[in-house]
Amino acid sequence: MDQSKTTLKMEWNGNKSGSGTVEAGYLKTEIAMPQSFGGTGEGTEPKELLVTSAATCFLMTLVGTLEARSLAVDSLKMHSEASVSKEEGFKITHYPAIVLPAGATEEQIQSADRTLAAADRNCDVGNMLKKAGVQIDISGDVSVSKIG
Template identity: 60%
Template structure:
């Protein structure tokens, strides 16, 4: 089955204007960054690209953790994108998996392996890698305690 994604975009004004992109479950403002002469009053293309990579990695990781039947108490992630002449475009994910307090060492190791496997299994990340974007992951696994309750 071929996947089809339909988006509707409306743009108002010139380069200082802004627009809206709508899809089934997405509605977001877009704008040219101020740095490039735009209004900056919306998401810019690279931010959307990184958001897509973040969503793909997170969902891939969540599915892998469920498949492994791990006692996940929480999953959070920070991601960072940088663009430099020396290194090009780079995206780093920093997932933090919190397992229940009684998780075994084997389950902790399985969660650590899932962090790496999700990077290899994320379709969007793999497309970006083919386009010479560096995508990496540095995750951590910890056990549930009073200090790291996810709310």
């Protein structure tokens, strides 16, 4: 099994209403406690970072899967949402939108649609979160560009 190592550098100034920074490779961002926990909310917080990690992993896995299937893509956009409830626990939903070039065949459309499930199965971060009881749903859309 391949091993990878991630190193973070973090700094915090002040108490709960203070702020800090986190750096890792190309990532450098301000962090702060959410207002709901007595912080300022003027920086990213742990749930945002967790959902960002899951979404980025899914998106990059999707891009790799589309490329492996030799599927040309005109546009790929995505947004993700996370919610916490007593009924569903922690849930993340990814909403990818794939636009294939004009003239894409039905076979290419179906193949692109199947990449959504394949990317979900192969995303390491998503798989780790699922093992921890996080529900991850994919609500994707595959369409064909009208401009040819």
